[in-house]
Amino acid sequence: MSTTLPPPGPGRSAAWATDPYANALRTGRGPLFLRRTDGWLLPLDVERWCGAADATDLSALRRCEGPVIDIGCGPGRLVSALAARGHRALGIDVSEAAVDHTQRLGGSALHRSVFDPLPGEGRWGTALLLDGNIGIGGDPGALLRRTAALLAPGGLLIAETASQDVDEHVRVRLDDGRAPAAAPFPWARLGTPALLRHARRQGWRPADQWESGGRTFVALRLDRAVRAVSQSADRTNSTAVISSQLPRNLSGDIPLAGS
Template sequence: MTAGTLIVIAKEPVPGRVKTRLQTEFTPAEAAALARASLADTLAAVRATGVRRKVLALDGASATTPPGFTVVPQRGDGLDERLAAAFEDAYAGTPMLLIGMDTPQVTPALLRADWTEYDAVLGLTEDGGYWCLGLHRPDSRALLGVPMSTDHTGADQLARLQSLGYSVLLLPTLRDMDTPADAAALAMAYPELRTSRLHRRLQHTAHPSLLFDKALEGAPVVATGSDGRTVASLSAVDRWQAPADAVDRLALSRCEGPVLDIGCGPGRIVTALAERGVPALGVDISAQAVMLTNERGAPALRRPVQEPLPGEGRWGTVLLMDGNIGIGGAPEALLRRCAELVRPDGLVLVEVDPDDDLDDTAPIVLRSASRRSHPLPWARVGSRAVLRYALAADLLATEDWRADDRAFLTFRRCSTAVASTPLRAARR
């Protein structure tokens, strides 16, 4: 072993600033947690080498100094400048090996590799970068101007060292953790790592809204029961993203403004109402859904329906389209909330499951290719169950109608509806 100093170059694991490519499957906070775990695994491997001088070159602030490490701030603009500065700031007259924080599987044996007979040592990564670089003394010529964060950075770094006449020992190529696929592969190959243990926990604890957002972005997501049986696919997202169709417009023709669309999704209903000149507001807990609605030029608010909402008791119509009667897993409570939101003579329009006899209030789990959510309170209910829940919520059904295999019910508050008016049924 020739390195007298081991340098770990790292970025403070702040959500939104680190591991942004992991955020295709993880939240910013989860991606930062994986980065923090990867750094902890790397620091542990460095400690296990027995090397006495250990330096952490940190971009950002650290609440505590890792035991056995000297912390120096990174300096310089680009990564090439920061790497060169890290070698200069850590130099104590002995060879130095610098590694990143993205290869938590690195071992003490790799870090103790003997490169006494070489001028430099380099460890490449599978994505074209490199995970370590060793120099006997600082040499800015070896780093400044080398293109960083490309699929040929490792090759360019090797070429630069060789152009300076350096003999280079190549260490084994490692996979770094940049993407969800990288994180999954490392967790499978190295299950004992802190990073791997965290990854396994995160795989089964995604927030449902995260996976719903991924579905809105086009990722395949299904809903399953607690037994793993698929109960629904979010393939309907294509319909949600599209403009309102003929059945949607038929439902909207019944609306009395202003309209509150609960669980508005990407906003096709609110947009269609605006085009009709009907004032409407969408509410959803998904940030992606609200953003997509706003991008369509329609108003939407990110808020659970259970929290205070604008215009309570003054809405002409409250909508529960696309099976949103299932929100919260308690249809009676949701219908009571709708009765609070609508004005005394207003309308509650509910899309129900086409299976009239369905009454399933068991939680569901959303699953993508690599993650599953924690249980989500939800209900899948047909017309008979909804009629029963509505009556308990002091809502009287005024119409039962279907079109193109979709089923709908409309209600008014019992205090203003004429109880003797028969329920009208319509089919198309």
């Protein structure tokens, strides 16, 4: 399939298409890190991402409502698990290797940034930002506004937070310790208190918080009026996504009324 994509938006980085990340997904193992400019390293859990959804993942997936969009789906374990649970689900990722892996598992996925035009905008029941993906773009406010535009009224955002109380906005590089470091890109790390602060500024309200397997999660809902404003603003800056841009295993634009 040939797909013409818009120019990179705030959430797309060429770094995620470089060999260290693609190679890690192909082999199913690291090492792979995000390297901060001061040399600090954040290990990326490639083995877990490439495995099946575990009990901690399922603690989040059990809370999903209606059709689900997995933002930064990686190799697709969550999309696959959601489909097995009867959810209509779509993964999006800026890595072609991740999208290919998801589709090989039988999941629906698109090679897109969350800031690109997407199917079903304003009609998703749940959005996922797990595995550190609350950091996409390095600007939590912009990411929360964009996610609000994707969700239906009363929709749910499930985000994974850092276990520490951090609110960090940095530039990082992908590093596997072997290949030359990729180009830097903006990233954020938020603990639960920081995410709740950012969320309240955007009109979100906490729906749930929990810890499982050493990982921490927050579920948020958005005030309907705020979501409508976010959706309207986003649509003025987006073009329609036509059916020819969708992978063959993606049925229409996924969300169904009342699902």
